[in-house]
Amino acid sequence: MPDQTFASSAFTRTILSHARQLGLCEQALLQRAGISLSWLDDQHRHIPAHLVEQLWRECENAGVGRHFGCDLVNGMATSCLQGMNILLDSAATLRASLRCFTDYLPRVTNYVVAALEESADEARLHLRPARQLPHFFGLDAATLSLVRNISRRVGQAPAQLFSRVHLAPGQAAGEWLDGQGVSTEVAEHPCLILPRLSLALPVLSAHAFLHQSMLRHWQAAAPNETRTDSLELARHWLTAGDQPIERIAERLGYRQPSNFIRAFRKQFGITPKQFRLGHFQGCAESA
Template identity: 75%
Template sequence: MPDQPFASSAFTRTILSHAQQSGLCQDQLLARAGISLSWLDGQGQHIPAHLVEQLWNECESAGAGATFGCELVNGMATACLQGLNILLDSAATLRASLACFVEFLPRVTNCVVAELEEVDGQARLHVRAAEQLPHYFGLDAATLSLVRNIARRVGRAPCEVFVAVSLTSQQAAGPWLHSVGIAVEEGPYPCLTLPLASLDQPLLGANPFLHQSMLRRWQTEAAQHARSDSLDMARHWLTAGDQPIERIAERLGYRQPSNFIRAFRKQFGITPKQFRLGCAEPV
């Protein structure tokens, strides 16, 4: 079954860190947003998206200025991507870098979906909402982080890389983009437009060995995540119908039912048959 909308705990920590620097009280923000401080301890932890959205709202209510999201760009680049920035920096070309960004962004947050479109001699990086459009603080942080980091990777000024950037009507990133010579348009969601030829621009930090090592790690983690999702779907099918276990295993891509049974027992501590018969999962 699909993940519930989430943002990484690293992203949430970045918001709180900047809020404190702005004179806002972290404890009050967390309490009002319904986020437990213990949730922020581990790497790779997920925070429900609606709570992160509430955190944005509480920052605004507590007095954060309109450019609050724009000021998060340094933290976004270093902490929030959980190592994804290393994978993107070490790619051979901007095309390869953006392909990794589009593919693996859902491992960091599934609140937004990135899509790279090539049309009419231009490359357009769309950053759409998976469900409802996030608070404009988050959109500003994401937009400016992408602009700055893409320009940094190719070693050129932002105005030499981007044709235009579309922002929503609420976003406050326009003045900064204008200040570096980028045309700003209004749209339903952020969209970064570049010349198509720039996708094949070699990156300054290209490192084939490092990139392939990082890529294998991210691909492995994505595969593990997908297997976990499929086993959750198996639990649904086991309780929602009378499909034979062999058929469920086949639908989930297991060539041998025994492999499915082994994976299910490793994940949940009981066999699919025991689960179907109503045996309680161990605690």
């Protein structure tokens, strides 16, 4: 039976971006991993998991440090989740945010399965492998990005929120967690453990209208989204904050902002800047 597990091309681009910062050759890594450069131009392309695993190994063979995966945290929090972070950040409570994460992570990758389990006193966010345990670089990136972002959403330090964190054998994330005052244990797969009552904590950036809008987007989107879907996501980002248009283009997988602007204008008849200005002017007039 062929391996149908995958990770999004956005995840692959994040790995390569970090590798480039360390002086590695992108083309050589892709060639040795068996990944076509053209696949990376499609934001919603699914890259077979075994090729992503090979890419991790090629980075390791090229001499990157043991903490290579730990250092991917910033990229994991933005482009890798393909806008899911807005959905998670706008939820009313931590429980609602984590439920969205477990529900929609399979749209981004299915070779790690997230599950939230609640007992009388504890809540456990498991990251179980769909098949074999992923490379520890990937597990480190996922574990640390979750710890950092969940803590940020409720305005608490990791040591205040998490009782302990289980790490798979070989992970390097324990050093960072120990430095944050979070105790760790070795287990079969990563698992974040926190008091059950903390699930009721409000998310600091909760926004009911934005959350419902993003929720409809994720509920309606097919597993293999099209470029049109990503442009719809761009409209949410343009109205949700003041991040530069160049940054939005990057997060959607456009290598050149001009290509994003051209595609947006073709789809909606106006440029992203015009859309943003029109939205905020409309809000001011209706106030």
